[in-house]
Amino acid sequence: MKLVRQIYYESKFGDVLQRLYYWYRDNLIPKSIHISRKYKKNFGKRPNLTNPKTLNEKIQWLKLNDKSPLHTQCADKYAVRDYVASTIGNEYLVPLYFHTKNPKEIIPEKLPNRPFIIKTNHDSGGGIIVKEKSSINWQDVQEKLAVRLKCNYYKLSKEWQYKNIVPRIIVEDLLQDKKGNIPSDFKFHCFNGKVQMIQVDLGRGTLSHYRNWYSSDWKREPYKWSSPKGGGIYTDPSEEDVPKPKAFEKMIRLSEKLAKKFDYVRVDLYDVDDKIYFGELTFHHDGGFQPIIPEKWDEILGQRLTLTKI
Numbered sequence: 001m002k003l004v005r006q007i008y009y010e011s012k013f014g015d016v017l018q019r020l021y022y023w024y025r026d027n028l029i030p031k032s033i034h035i036s037r038k039y040k041k042n043f044g045k046r047p048n049l050t051n052p053k054t055l056n057e058k059i060q061w062l063k064l065n066d067k068s069p070l071h072t073q074c075a076d077k078y079a080v081r082d083y084v085a086s087t088i089g090n091e092y093l094v095p096l097y098f099h100t101k102n103p104k105e106i107i108p109e110k111l112p113n114r115p116f117i118i119k120t121n122h123d124s125g126g127g128i129i130v131k132e133k134s135s136i137n138w139q140d141v142q143e144k145l146a147v148r149l150k151c152n153y154y155k156l157s158k159e160w161q162y163k164n165i166v167p168r169i170i171v172e173d174l175l176q177d178k179k180g181n182i183p184s185d186f187k188f189h190c191f192n193g194k195v196q197m198i199q200v201d202l203g204r205g206t207l208s209h210y211r212n213w214y215s216s217d218w219k220r221e222p223y224k225w226s227s228p229k230g231g232g233i234y235t236d237p238s239e240e241d242v243p244k245p246k247a248f249e250k251m252i253r254l255s256e257k258l259a260k261k262f263d264y265v266r267v268d269l270y271d272v273d274d275k276i277y278f279g280e281l282t283f284h285h286d287g288g289f290q291p292i293i294p295e296k297w298d299e300i301l302g303q304r305l306t307l308t309k310i
Contacts, residue, residue, distance in 0.1 A: 031158045035060050042289045054298040058305050059288030062264055065309060066283075067160045070261060074281045075161035077121040078168050084278050088254050092278045094270075098171040103145040106169060108133045115174035120145065122165040123153040124282075129174060145169055159284055177273050184242065185279055186251060188267045190259030191305040195252050197221065199266075200242045201235070210238035216252065218244045223297035227286055245271045254278075263308055 032049060039047045039060060052058045073079045081093055097112045098105075106118065111133060118141065119127035128144070130136055154163035177183055187199040198214040209229055213221040220241065226234035245251060254276065255267040268279030292298040 032064060034158050035063065038287075038289060043291060052307070053302050055292065055302040055305060056288045056290075056298055058302050058307060059264065059284050061307060061310070063159055063284050063288065066263060066307075071161040071283060072164050074265075075159075075283065076165045077119060077280060078170050079121070079165075080281060084258065088257050088278075092254065092276055094175060094277050094279075095173040096170060097173065100169050101149070101167065103142040103149065103169060106142055106145060106171075107138060108136075111171060112173075115176065116171050117174045118145070119170050119172065120148045120167060121170055122162060122167045123148060123151060124157070124162075131174070157284075157287060159287070161283060175270055175272050175277060183270045183272045186245065186269050186271060187282075188251065188255035188259075188269065189285065190255055190262070190265050190267060192263060192308070193256055193260045195255055195259075196304050197301065199225070202238060202242070207233065209235050211235040212237045212242055214242075218248060223292055223294060223301075225285070225290060225292045227290055246274050247271060247276055251276060264305055 036046045036049070039045075039056075043056070047057045047060045049057070049061055049064065052061045070083070074083055078099060081090075081096070084090070084093055097116055098110055100106070111130070113133070115129070115131045117127040117129050128141055149167040149169070152163070154160065175183055182204075185201055185204075187201070188195045189197040189199065195216045198216065198218075200212045200214065202208075202210045202212070207229065211224070211226060213223060213225065215221055220237075224237050226236050228234055251269050251271070255269065258267050258278075258281065259265045262283070264283065266282040266285050268282065270277040270279055292301065
C-alpha cells in the first residue's frame with residue numbers, strides 16, 4: 001500500500017493518474033452523484049434530493065434544479081452591477097476603476113492612486129488588496145490572475161450559475177471606514193424574497209474570524225453555521241455582540257428588493273460609516289455543505305424556505 005501511495009503521489013505516472021481522475025470527476029460524474037458524495041462526507045448521510053426537508057438539502061435541490069440566465073448574471077461580479085443598478089440604484093455600487101480580460105493589462109499605470117482590490121468575476125474567493133502600488137510584484141499578480149481566469153469554477157462546485165460566466169478581472173475601490181479599517185460585511189439570507197437570517201463576519205482573513213447570526217429583528221440566534229478556517233478551527237460566533245447598524249431597516253429593504261426573483265439568495269452588503277454598498281449575491285451558501293448546529297435548526301430553517309419549482 002505504501003508503494004502504491006508513493007507511485008500515485010510522487011511519480012510522473014501518478015501525476016497523470018491524478019489528472020485523469022480529476023478530469024473524470026469534473027466532467028463525467030453526474031452532478032447529483034458528485035453532490036451526494038460530498039454531502040455524505042460532511043454530514044455522514046446522503047441528502048434527500050427528491051423531497052428535501054433541511055435548509056442544506058434544499059440548497060442542494062436548488063443547485064440541481066433552479067437555473068436561469070439571471071442566476072448567471074447575478075453570480076458574475078461584473079454583470080451583476082447592471083442588475084443592482086436597475087433594481088436598487090447605482091449609488092450602492094462600489095466604484096469600479098478598471099476591468100479587462102487580459103491579466104497583462106493589470107499594470108500600475110492603468111490603476112488608481114488610492115487603495116483598491118483586484119478580483120476575478122467568475123469564481124468564489126478573495127481578491128488582491130493593494131494599498132500602495134509600489135509595494136506590489138505586478139508580474140506575480142498577473143500570473144496569479146492568469147491562473148484564475150483559466151479556472152471554470154463550475155467544475156469544482158457544480159453550481160450551474162458559474163458555468164457560462166465569461167472570465168474577467170475587475171478593479172474596485174477598497175472600502176474602508178474613517179479609521180482605515182475594512183468594514184464588517186452583513187449577509188442577509190433571503191427565503192422567498194424575505195430576510196430570514198443575518199450573518200455578520202468579523203476579522204475575515206484572520207484566525208480571529210468570527211461569525212455571528214441574527215434574526216431579522218436583530219436578536220442573536222441559538223445556532224451556528226460555521227465555515228472551516230483550517231487546522232480544525234471554524235468561524236464560530238463571537239461572545240461579543242455586533243451593534244445593530246443605523247441603516248439596518250434600509251439594508252433589509254434593499255436586500256429584499258434584490259432577492260425578490262429568487263427562492264433563496266444571500267445578499268451581501270457593507271456598511272461604511274452609515275453608507276451602504278452592495279457586495280455580491282450568493283445562491284448556495286458554503287455550497288450547502290456545512291452543518292447547522294444544533295442539527296434541529298437545519299430542519300427548522302428548511303421549513304421556512306418554499307421551493308417554488310418542486
